[in-house]
Amino acid sequence: MIEQDVVCPFCGCLCDDLEIETDGARIVRVKNGCSLAEATFMNDTRLPAPIRRTEAGWEEISYDEAISETAEILREADRPLLYGWSSTHGETQSIGVHIAELIGAVIDNTSTVCHGPSILAIQEVGHPGCTLGQVKNRADVIIYWGCNPVEAHPRHMSRYTTFATGFFVPEAQRERTVIVVDTRRTDTTNIADEFVQIEHGGDYAVLSALRAIVRGKAHVIPASVAGVAKEQLVRIAEICKNAKFGAIFFGLGLTMSRGKYKNVRNAIELTDELSRHTKFVISPLRGHGNVYGSNEVFTWMTGYPFAVDFARGIAFYNPGETTAVDILRRGECDAALIVASDPGANFPRAAAAHLAKIPTVVIDPHVNATTALSRIHIPCTAAGIDAAGTAYRMDGIPIRLKKVIDRGYPDDAEILRKIYDRLDGGMGP
Amino acid sequence: MRVILESKVRKKPSLPIEAEAIIPRNFLKGTDLVVFEGNKERTLSELFWIFVEGTAVSPENIEVVLKGDTSRIKRVGEYMDTGTILIEGDIGMHCGNFMSGGTIEIRGSADAWLGREMRGGTIVCRGNAGHYCATGYRGEKKGMQGGTVEVFGNAGDFCAEYLAGGTVHIHGHTGDFPGVEMRGGELLIEGDATRPCGNMKNGSCVILGTVHDLLPTFEKSGTHLLPERNLEMDVYTGDVANRGKGTMMVASRALRR
Numbered sequence A: 001m002i003e004q005d006v007v008c009p010f011c012g013c014l015c016d017d018l019e020i021e022t023d024g025a026r027i028v029r030v031k032n033g034c035s036l037a038e039a040t041f042m043n044d045t046r047l048p049a050p051i052r053r054t055e056a057g058w059e060e061i062s063y064d065e066a067i068s069e070t071a072e073i074l075r076e077a078d079r080p081l082l083y084g085w086s087s088t089h090g091e092t093q094s095i096g097v098h099i100a101e102l103i104g105a106v107i108d109n110t111s112t113v114c115h116g117p118s119i120l121a122i123q124e125v126g127h128p129g130c131t132l133g134q135v136k137n138r139a140d141v142i143i144y145w146g147c148n149p150v151e152a153h154p155r156h157m158s159r160y161t162t163f164a165t166g167f168f169v170p171e172a173q174r175e176r177t178v179i180v181v182d183t184r185r186t187d188t189t190n191i192a193d194e195f196v197q198i199e200h201g202g203d204y205a206v207l208s209a210l211r212a213i214v215r216g217k218a219h220v221i222p223a224s225v226a227g228v229a230k231e232q233l234v235r236i237a238e239i240c241k242n243a244k245f246g247a248i249f250f251g252l253g254l255t256m257s258r259g260k261y262k263n264v265r266n267a268i269e270l271t272d273e274l275s276r277h278t279k280f281v282i283s284p285l286r287g288h289g290n291v292y293g294s295n296e297v298f299t300w301m302t303g304y305p306f307a308v309d310f311a312r313g314i315a316f317y318n319p320g321e322t323t324a325v326d327i328l329r330r331g332e333c334d335a336a337l338i339v340a341s342d343p344g345a346n347f348p349r350a351a352a353a354h355l356a357k358i359p360t361v362v363i364d365p366h367v368n369a370t371t372a373l374s375r376i377h378i379p380c381t382a383a384g385i386d387a388a389g390t391a392y393r394m395d396g397i398p399i400r401l402k403k404v405i406d407r408g409y410p411d412d413a414e415i416l417r418k419i420y421d422r423l424d425g426g427m428g429p
Numbered sequence B: 001m002r003v004i005l006e007s008k009v010r011k012k013p014s015l016p017i018e019a020e021a022i023i024p025r026n027f028l029k030g031t032d033l034v035v036f037e038g039n040k041e042r043t044l045s046e047l048f049w050i051f052v053e054g055t056a057v058s059p060e061n062i063e064v065v066l067k068g069d070t071s072r073i074k075r076v077g078e079y080m081d082t083g084t085i086l087i088e089g090d091i092g093m094h095c096g097n098f099m100s101g102g103t104i105e106i107r108g109s110a111d112a113w114l115g116r117e118m119r120g121g122t123i124v125c126r127g128n129a130g131h132y133c134a135t136g137y138r139g140e141k142k143g144m145q146g147g148t149v150e151v152f153g154n155a156g157d158f159c160a161e162y163l164a165g166g167t168v169h170i171h172g173h174t175g176d177f178p179g180v181e182m183r184g185g186e187l188l189i190e191g192d193a194t195r196p197c198g199n200m201k202n203g204s205c206v207i208l209g210t211v212h213d214l215l216p217t218f219e220k221s222g223t224h225l226l227p228e229r230n231l232e233m234d235v236y237t238g239d240v241a242n243r244g245k246g247t248m249m250v251a252s253r254a255l256r257r
C-alpha cells in the first residue's frame, strides 16, 4: 500500500510530503524524504517487550508489572524528574504534565539542552518571527547562524530557502543571497554567497558590532571583531539593510556557545534594528520533531515552556535551577521518568551518572544510551510511524502526524494514562 | 532575641529545602513555621534543632543564626524587611530574594541568585557568590533596585544583570557578562571581569582588575583618576549597540582587547 502526504517526525521541519510504501506491518520504501527520514522509517528496530534490570541482568516483564512498578517509584519519590517529550506527540506530553502536577515533580523537555536559551531570550525581548511559508515566498536574504542545515535539517534549504521557488522570489538561487556565520567550514558554508568565519565564542561581539553599524555607529567598531574584518561586517550590514525581506535562522552554535541566551537576545535585537530599515525576521532551527510542541503544551498547561517545578503544587520556572541537567548535576532528584528522548547520550557526564544512581524508567520505542542507565524500559509506539498525534513544526504550525503501520505496541500516551490512574488519589504536595 | 537553627542530618541531604519562612519577623510569633523539602511539607523542627535565647518585642531586634549544612536551603531571607540573619556556613539559592531591609551575613559562600530583585538592606557574603548575584528573575526588566550586596570572594556569571539601583561590590573576580543589561546603580569589581556591561543602558561600572574580551561597542570618552586608589581609569560610554548612556571605567594599565 502507498500512503501519500506522510509527515516525517524526525526533525523540526516536519516535512509533510513523504510517500511511504508499506507491506503489512513493514515499511518498504520512503519517497521524497532526506536520508534522515529514510533511516527513521526504515531502520526502526524496537525493544520487543518491557524489561527490568535485576542482579543477573535484564528480565522481560509484562506491561502491567512495568506500569505498576513505575507508579510505585514515582509515588515514593521526594523530588521526581520527568524529562524528554520531544519525539512524541502532544497528547502524551499533556499527560506528562498532569502526572507532574499530581506528584509534585519537575517536568522538563529537551529544550533544556537545545533552544532553551532561545526561549529565555524571547522572554526578554520578544520574537519577531514568521512562518516558513512567508520566508519561502518573500525572503531574498537568508542568514544561517551557528547551524548546519545541510546535515541537520537536510530539506530546509530546498523547501523554504536557498533552492525553493517563492511567489516573490521566482528565481530563488539567483535572487536569494545566503549568508552563513559559523566558526568552521561546513557543507552549508560551501553553499553560502558570503561566509563569515568567527572565532569560537565571538558571536555576541559580532552581533553587537553589527547592531552598532546598523545604528550608524561604525566608527566605534575596531578593525576586526572576533576574527571578522570590519569591512565584511559593514558589507553584511549593507546587504541586510538593502534586503526586501530578510530571515535569520540560528542553531545550537549560537544557543549553546559562550553567552548562550545573551547571544540569541543580541541576534533578536539585531533583527529589531534591521526592521527599522526593512522587514527582518528570526527563528530558531528546532531539532527534535516535536520539541516545539513540548514547549507549546507545557505553556498552555503550566504557563512555562520547559523546566517546570511542581514541588510546591504550583508551577515554578527558573532555568538554571529547575532544568533537568542542573537538578541531576546537583544530585537533587531521587527518581526519573524519561520519555521519548535520550539524555544518557547527550547530557553532561555528571548529570547522566546521577540517572544511574536513582530508579530511572524509560518509555521509548528504541533501546538507547539511557536504557543502560535505567531500571525499567517500557517500549511503545513511535509517533508518526505507528501512532498518530499532534506535533508542532519549528515555526509553530501544528501538523497531524499519521499512523502509517501497526506494530502492536501500546501508545506512550496510553502507558502514561495508566501510570496516572495508579497514582491518582494518592499523593501530592 | 536570637534564634539559632542548626540543621539536622537528613536521609537525602541533596534534596533542596525551600525556606522563605526564615526571616526575623516570622519568629516574633514563635518557631512553628513550615518549610518544604523536595515536594513534602515539613515543620521547621523536623529539619532543625531550634534554640531561642532572650525575647524581643519588635522584629528589628531579632537575629536568626543558621548553623550546620545549610548549602541546600533556598530562599532564606525572602521578603525580609528588618532584623538580622547570620549564616555560619554556605547558603543555597535565592538568599535575600526581594529583601527590602535588614542585614544578611553569610560567612561561607552563597549559591546562585543571591539578593535577587533586592530593594533595600544589606547582604555581606564572606565567601564566593554563584551565578546571577544581585540580578532579577527571568525576563524581569529590572533586577536589583536598591540596597547593598558585598561579596568578598568571586562572583559567577551574569553578576548584576539588569542592575537598576543600589550598589554591588565584588572584591574578587566575576565571570562572564557582569553588569549585562545594566540600567542603573553602581557595580564595583576589584578583580577581573569578562565581557562586562553588554547591552548596558545606564548606570556605572568600575573594574579595577583585568577586562577580558572588552566588547567592541564601547566608545572611549576619556580618562579619570580614582584618587582614593591612585589609579588612572579609561572611561567608556556604551553600549552603543543600543542607546548606550552607561559608564564603564577600566583601570588603564589592565586593559586587554
Ligand code: SF4
Binding pocket: A008, A009, A010, A011, A012, A013, A014, A015, A032, A033, A034, A035, A036, A037, A153, A154, A155, A156
Ligand atoms: S528535513 Fe527533517 S522533517 Fe524533512 S524529511 Fe528530512 S528529517 Fe524529515
